[in-house]
Amino acid sequence: MLKISNLQVAYGGIEAVKGIDLEVPEGKIVTLIGANGAGKSTTLRAIVNLVKSKAGSITYNGEELLGLDTTKVVDKGITLVPEGRHVFPDLTVLENLKIGAYMRKDNLDADIKHIYSLFPRLEERSWQAAGTLSGGEQQMLAVGRAMMSRPKLLMMDEPSLGLAPLVVQGIFDIIETLNKEGMTILLIEQNANMALRVADYAYVLETGKITKAGTGRELLADESIKEAYLGKSQRNK
Amino acid sequence: MNETQNSLGAYLKLHWKTAVFLVVLLIGIGLADIFVDSYMRRLLNLCAIYVIVSLAMNLVNGFTGQFSLGQAGFMAIGAYTVAIFTVPVESRTAIFYLEPMAPFLANIQLPFVVALILGGLASVVVAFFIGSPCLRLRGDYLAIATLGFSEIIRIVFTNTQSITNGALGIKSIPTISSLWWTYGTALLIIIATILLVYSSYGRAFKSIREDEIAAEAMGVGLFKTKMTSFLIGAFFTGIGGGLFAALLGTVDPKQFYFTLTYNFLLIIVLGGMGSISGTIIASFLVTLGQEALRFLDEPMAFGLDLPIFRPGLRMVVFSFLLMIIVLFYRKGLMGTNELTWDFMAQKFQSIKKKLSRKKTSTEGGGK
Ligand SMILES: Nc1ncnc2c1ncn2[C@@H]1O[C@H](COP(=O)(O)OP(=O)(O)O)[C@@H](O)[C@H]1O
Ligand SMILES: [Mg+2]
Numbered sequence: 339m340l341k342i343s344n345l346q347v348a349y350g351g352i353e354a355v356k357g358i359d360l361e362v363p364e365g366k367i368v369t370l371i372g373a374n375g376a377g378k379s380t381t382l383r384a385i386v387n388l389v390k391s392k393a394g395s396i397t398y399n400g401e402e403l404l405g406l407d408t409t410k411v412v413d414k415g416i417t418l419v420p421e422g423r424h425v426f427p428d429l430t431v432l433e434n435l436k437i438g439a440y441m442r443k444d445n446l447d448a449d450i451k452h453i454y455s456l457f458p459r460l461e462e463r464s465w466q467a468a469g470t471l472s473g474g475e476q477q478m479l480a481v482g483r484a485m486m487s488r489p490k491l492l493m494m495d496e497p498s499l500g501l502a503p504l505v506v507q508g509i510f511d512i513i514e515t516l517n518k519e520g521m522t523i524l525l526i527e528q529n530a531n532m533a534l535r536v537a538d539y540a541y542v543l544e545t546g547k548i549t550k551a552g553t554g555r556e557l558l559a560d561e562s563i564k565e566a567y568l569g570k571s572q573r574n575k
Numbered sequence: 576m577n578e579t580q581n582s583l584g585a586y587l588k589l590h591w592k593t594a595v596f597l598v599v600l601l602i603g604i605g606l607a608d609i610f611v612d613s614y615m616r617r618l619l620n621l622c623a624i625y626v627i628v629s630l631a632m633n634l635v636n637g638f639t640g641q642f643s644l645g646q647a648g649f650m651a652i653g654a655y656t657v658a659i660f661t662v663p664v665e666s667r668t669a670i671f672y673l674e675p676m677a678p679f680l681a682n683i684q685l686p687f688v689v690a691l692i693l694g695g696l697a698s699v700v701v702a703f704f705i706g707s708p709c710l711r712l713r714g715d716y717l718a719i720a721t722l723g724f725s726e727i728i729r730i731v732f733t734n735t736q737s738i739t740n741g742a743l744g745i746k747s748i749p750t751i752s753s754l755w756w757t758y759g760t761a762l763l764i765i766i767a768t769i770l771l772v773y774s775s776y777g778r779a780f781k782s783i784r785e786d787e788i789a790a791e792a793m794g795v796g797l798f799k800t801k802m803t804s805f806l807i808g809a810f811f812t813g814i815g816g817g818l819f820a821a822l823l824g825t826v827d828p829k830q831f832y833f834t835l836t837y838n839f840l841l842i843i844v845l846g847g848m849g850s851i852s853g854t855i856i857a858s859f860l861v862t863l864g865q866e867a868l869r870f871l872d873e874p875m876a877f878g879l880d881l882p883i884f885r886p887g888l889r890m891v892v893f894s895f896l897l898m899i900i901v902l903f904y905r906k907g908l909m910g911t912n913e914l915t916w917d918f919m920a921q922k923f924q925s926i927k928k929k930l931s932r933k934k935t936s937t938e939g940g941g942k
Binding site: 386388407408409412413418420424425426427428429433436437440441487 | 778782
């Protein structure tokens with residue numbers, strides 16, 4: 339579905355992504371794990387063209403995405419849940435959801451109902467300003483908002499960041515539910531433990547390069563991964 | 576939520592209070608138009624023009640979060656367009672006595688409405704050229720560019736003698752005195768703004784104000800959307816300027832100093848950045864308030880010769896009052912709320928509760 343080859347991205351002189359290859363097959367959950375500053379977010383931003391790529395290619399169902407406006411990429415069915423949630427704080431929960439459907443011109447009622455059934459807490463807070471929600475609720479809203487564009491590929495940037503373990507579990511449950519409903523998911527995490535458990539396939543990114551790849555189960559059993567990521571995964575803030 | 580109203584009856588049932596309010600408002604304007612004296616008429620007209628320009632400014636600054644300070648400049652464009660195209664051809668030689676009007680303009684006279692709309696469109700064209708480079712960048716470039724533009728346009732108008740009559744200004748513009756021109760236009764623009772703000776375009780405006788990164792990730796085209804808001808704002812402001820020229824009957828470059836923009840900035844901050852009703856309320860408060868405090872500028876206030884009462888004191892006191900208001904209402908009078916029926920009912924309830932609590936506490940704990 340999504341195929342990245344030799345992608346390079348630089349911020350001025352700093353090379354953040356140094357030629358990576360990555361593939362996301364339709365209907366799967368693929369995860370990209372790595373430490374802080376490895377270039378995970380940069381990779382996602384490059385896919386939706388929020389940053390310019392220096393070289394390489396990103397194809398989506400065979401179509402080149404590189405150089406396409408973000409609007410066009412979203413229109414093709416790829417939506418990003420940005421790192422740190424980025425809900426619209428002064429707008430209500432409902433307005434946030436509606437902006438998620440900005441590219442669509444059809445009726446939204448069924449989608450809103452569906453999202454409220456997945457996240458009943460959002461329905462209770464429909465008229466509340468999004469900035470007043472708790473961190474977990476904001477993450478739910480960010481996911482719900484992204485779903486409003488009916489993405490075929492949903493990309494999430496560290497959805498567990500700064501959330502209590504129980505809330506994280508809830509978010510990962512939702513990720514699996516969405517995947518069962520047919521959505522393809524590219525998940526970025528520092529919380530490698532959780533991510534590798536749900537992922538069909540996983541990549542490890544270290545300072546802009548992919549150093550390991552395999553099924554979630556394989557990496558979960560890998561000694562060097564255990565040492566580098568799993569041991570301290572609980573210590574991440 | 577948005578039920579589809581397929582009949583006028585159902586619509587009225589849902590919005591009868593608003594409908595009644597509109598009717599009362601129209602009757603009020605009609606009565607005022609018949610009965611008020613010329614001083615009050617001018618003041619009320621000015622209020623409506625301030626509503627128009629402030630609303631346009633709030634659309635760009637409050638709803639879209641783009642800091643534009645070009646109001647005086649866009650008003651000048653609208654005002655001069657109306658002035659140039661509506662002054663009767665016969666009186667033009669008398670007005671342009673230093674240097675005759677350029678021949679390609681000298682014989683063109685347009686109906687007021689046409690000139691008014693032309694002024695709005697001229698503002699749009701200029702706004703496009705300012706916005707094209709500035710709205711692509713993040714940060715305060717727009718504020719600096721629009722501020723610069725405001726000053727430049729004034730200097731340009733001072734020096735294009737054969738078109739704008741330079742520093743002498745243009746007099747004998749056919750005036751409008753009926754309240755219907757200004758209030759009719761204001762009403763149209765208010766309705767247009769409400770419809771816009773609650774459409775998906777309006778949501779896109781607000782999303783940019785709130786978080787550009789997230790807005791872009793949702794597929795909102797940042798440049799296109801900011802530009803749309805900026806151009807609509809410029810159009811309304813140009814119209815406001817045209818009405819301003821026709822109200823005063825004369826334009827000259829000195830009317831369009833930056834201090835004019837400062838008035839609108841005051842209004843939107845006071846009323847609430849991102850509140851339509853707040854803007855309307857504040858427009859009246861500021862316009863009428865500045866007038867009410869005019870006695871402070873006169874040395875002979877209260878029949879005494881008080882040395883502190885001199886020109887300028889009015890603005891000092893006025894600014895002071897504003898500071899107090901902003902201290903207590905951090906986000907302006909309305910914040911991003913609207914004065915809807917629900918909002919008023921809520922406020923009324925909370926005031927009632929507060930009063931009754933006070934009552935019980937004084938009854939209970941009265942020493
Ligand atoms: N806007 C930016 N400007 C300059 N450097 C950046 C920017 N964003 C990220 N970087 C740098 O790029 C590298 C990768 O960052 P990022 O993709 O955010 O990592 P991750 O998401 O894996 O934590 C880091 O060294 C970071 O400092
Ligand atoms: Mg990151």
